[in-house]
Amino acid sequence: MKKRVALKGVLGSLLAVxxxxxxxxxxxxxxxxxxxxxxxxxxxxxxxxxxxxxxxPGRLKTGDVWKRYMDDFNGWTFxxxxxxxxxxxxxxxxxxxxxxxxxxxxxxxxxxxGMLMVPPGERVNVINGLVGLYDNTASSARLFPY
Ligand SMILES: [Ca+2]
Numbered sequence: 001m002k003k004r005v006a007l008k009g010v011l012g013s014l015l016a017v018x019x020x021x022x023x024x025x026x027x028x029x030x031x032x033x034x035x036x037x038x039x040x041x042x043x044x045x046x047x048x049x050x051x052x053x054x055x056x057p058g059r060l061k062t063g064d065v066w067k068r069y070m071d072d073f074n075g076w077t078f079x080x081x082x083x084x085x086x087x088x089x090x091x092x093x094x095x096x097x098x099x100x101x102x103x104x105x106x107x108x109x110x111x112x113x114g115m116l117m118v119p120p121g122e123r124v125n126v127i128n129g130l131v132g133l134y135d136n137t138a139s140s141a142r143l144f145p146y
Pocket of ligand 1: 086103104136137
């Protein structure tokens with residue numbers, strides 16, 4: 001009997017944690033997240049057509065435009081916790097700037113590799129062979145301040 005009560009207490013606090021994190025819900029708890037909801041931003045999606053889980057990197061959102069880049073998607077995750085590297089299938093650029101997405105880290109850093117330019121406001125599916133970058137290969141990105 002005592003045991004059951006204690007368990008109930010644990011369950012109760014677990015539920016409280018779940019409830020409070022649900023309240024905090026930010027981008028894309030209930031996918032798909034509509035990019036631009038929180039200002040000028042870039043959204044990477046795990047599936048085509050802006051579906052699946054989303055990543056909205058603050059790195060591409062604030063500060064000096066010349067410094068808005070992500071030199072390695074390793075270590076970054078989608079909202080659901082899945083790794084961002086080599087996992088992007090569609091993009092929505094809701095900034096007033098051009099977005100370049102690269103196949104390799106460090107903006108391809110002199111190596112040959114795919115590159116996709118996404119103009120301001122555009123949404124793009126990373127479809128194999130059609131846009132200069134293969135699906136699930138993106139590893140770095142930057143904005144150009146024009
Ligand atoms: Ca890659």
